[in-house]
Amino acid sequence: MEKALAELGHMDEMAVMDSPVHHLNAGAKLLATVIYIIVVMSFDKYSLSGLVPMLLWPVFMYQMSGIHVSTCFYKLRIVLPLVMAVGLFNPIFDREIMFTIGGVGVSGGVISMITLMLKGVLCLMASFLLVATTPFDSICAALQRVHMPKMLVTLLLLTYRYVGVMTEELAVMTDAYHLRAPGQKGIQFSAWGSFLGQVLLRSMDRAQELYSSMLLRGYHQHFHYAPIKKFGSEDAIYLALSIAFFAAVKMINFGELLGSMFMR
Amino acid sequence: MIEFEHVSFEYEKGKAVIDDMSFSIDKGESVGLIGANGAGKSTIMKLLLGLATGSGRISIDGTDVNSENLSKIRKKMGFVLQNSDNQMFMPTVYEDMMFAPLNYMVSREDAEKRVDAILKSLDLEELKYKYNHKISGGEKRMAAIATILAMEPEIILMDEPTSALDPYNRRIVINTIKGLEQTKIITSHDLDMILDTCERVILISKGKVIADGPADKILSDKELLEKHRMELPLGKQ
Numbered sequence: 001m002e003k004a005l006a007e008l009g010h011m012d013e014m015a016v017m018d019s020p021v022h023h024l025n026a027g028a029k030l031l032a033t034v035i036y037i038i039v040v041m042s043f044d045k046y047s048l049s050g051l052v053p054m055l056l057w058p059v060f061m062y063q064m065s066g067i068h069v070s071t072c073f074y075k076l077r078i079v080l081p082l083v084m085a086v087g088l089f090n091p092i093f094d095r096e097i098m099f100t101i102g103g104v105g106v107s108g109g110v111i112s113m114i115t116l117m118l119k120g121v122l123c124l125m126a127s128f129l130l131v132a133t134t135p136f137d138s139i140c141a142a143l144q145r146v147h148m149p150k151m152l153v154t155l156l157l158l159t160y161r162y163v164g165v166m167t168e169e170l171a172v173m174t175d176a177y178h179l180r181a182p183g184q185k186g187i188q189f190s191a192w193g194s195f196l197g198q199v200l201l202r203s204m205d206r207a208q209e210l211y212s213s214m215l216l217r218g219y220h221q222h223f224h225y226a227p228i229k230k231f232g233s234e235d236a237i238y239l240a241l242s243i244a245f246f247a248a249v250k251m252i253n254f255g256e257l258l259g260s261m262f263m264r
Numbered sequence: 265m266i267e268f269e270h271v272s273f274e275y276e277k278g279k280a281v282i283d284d285m286s287f288s289i290d291k292g293e294s295v296g297l298i299g300a301n302g303a304g305k306s307t308i309m310k311l312l313l314g315l316a317t318g319s320g321r322i323s324i325d326g327t328d329v330n331s332e333n334l335s336k337i338r339k340k341m342g343f344v345l346q347n348s349d350n351q352m353f354m355p356t357v358y359e360d361m362m363f364a365p366l367n368y369m370v371s372r373e374d375a376e377k378r379v380d381a382i383l384k385s386l387d388l389e390e391l392k393y394k395y396n397h398k399i400s401g402g403e404k405r406m407a408a409i410a411t412i413l414a415m416e417p418e419i420i421l422m423d424e425p426t427s428a429l430d431p432y433n434r435r436i437v438i439n440t441i442k443g444l445e446q447t448k449i450i451t452s453h454d455l456d457m458i459l460d461t462c463e464r465v466i467l468i469s470k471g472k473v474i475a476d477g478p479a480d481k482i483l484s485d486k487e488l489l490e491k492h493r494m495e496l497p498l499g500k501q
Contacts, residue, residue, distance in 0.1 A: 009398065012355045012395060137355075164397075168349070206349075209347070210353050212315055213343075213351045214363075215315075216338055217363055217367060217411070218339065218368045219363075220335070220367065224363075227372070
């Protein structure tokens with residue numbers, strides 16, 4: 001739990017690192033990420049060769065931001081298996097052989113499964129890149145600037161903060177449990193109900209106190225986000241290049257093109 | 265001036281936590297609210313801040329504490345919570361300090377100047393851009409006081425400001441409190457700190473004011489303190 005808390009804190013620290021990607025306008029990064037996700041999701045379920053080049057954009061951006069790609073996979077290690085599980089049953093339902101490799105037939109189900117997995121991984125990579133290179137407040141400020149309902153943005157920000165509060169309470173309770181249950185691995189199944197109930201009650205108490213503290217300091221359903229960096233020429237270039245790349249990958253199947261060159 | 269006139273409050277019907285309580289606090293006074301656990305100290309704070317509503321009349325500078333006047337009242341008061349973790353919810357000390365001034369429509373430029381001046385006066389400049397989750401308990405308590413001072417309140421309420429602090433940090437907090445010119449209401453079980461920072465003490469028990477007078481006099485009355493589950497401060501033993 002302590003580790004989880006430290007990781008949460010580390011996210012905030014990563015977001016204020018010094019790199020060309022960190023210096024980009026939050027709105028531009030948000031827009032590029034959204035477009036990237038839309039383009040990735042728009043690929044056909046059998047279009048694996050077309051989708052693969054989309055990997056280049058996050059990999060390049062990670063390099064530019066000074067954040068190692070492995071950091072993304074490490075931080076998202078809990079979510080990744082769930083994403084990977086998407087399409088796991090496709091090979092069972094879709095058995096039509098699409099092509100053969102060395103005499104082994106590859107079914108449409110396998111292709112669509114890998115495509116779906118790759119789509120999930122790419123979307124996660126892009127989302128993580130945005131969060132890791134932009135302070136959460138700036139993302140919220142950018143969301144508000146694109147006229148996302150204020151209530152939703154505030155909810156998003158408070159949820160982000162609430163995760164920390166809940167994790168802290170969970171850490172305290174887990175420590176207290178283990179100190180009175182020496183040698184026990186994890187929390188006994190019979191204690192799960194009361195344990196989770198207590199975590200919820202305690203974190204709600206704390207959240208209530210936090211909210212009171214906000215009210216007492218003049219909060220009235222409106223966050224005053226720090227001004228985000230103005231949209232400049234470098235942001236326009238970044239956005240234009242990114243969109244051009246997405247469009248090119250979407251329109252030209254580079255995988256197939258490359259394959260046909262070798263096949264000749 | 266803060267006035268409590270025949271105020272009563274109960275969480276459960278028939279179980280009064282505050283029972284027909286009356287007292288007043290003048291501008292610039294430093295008052296210690298003392299009493300055993302469950303005496304009603306925290307409830308008094310909540311009532312003053314409009315976080316709870318009871319019967320009777322509570323007013324600040326002639327303005328009643330009620331739902332209509334809440335923002336006006338709260339602008340005048342800064343509340344330092346017992347648990348600083350519950351007070352500091354922004355990522356950095358700087359952002360936390362900016363929170364209240366921006367909510368009260370102070371321009372970002374003026375708010376920054378205010379934050380810098382307060383950090384300098386409290387000798388906390390090195391904390392400015394530090395992450396709240398990375399500073400020590402003592403630093404966090406000082407930062408919590410700084411966030412409240414950034415509001416420029418006329419009245420400061422403090423709930424156990426020295427709890428869970430080591431002697432060194434406790435002394436820093438006490439010296440800081442002593443240097444504040446605002447009206448102060450401090451609840452604490454740390455009677456030595458109360459003796460050090462408050463000229464007046466109100467002793468509460470079972471929701472009633474038992475004694476109200478000079479800190480030195482009340483905190484020297486062994487019989488009175490022991491009767492209400494407290495002890496003489498070490499400085500008086």
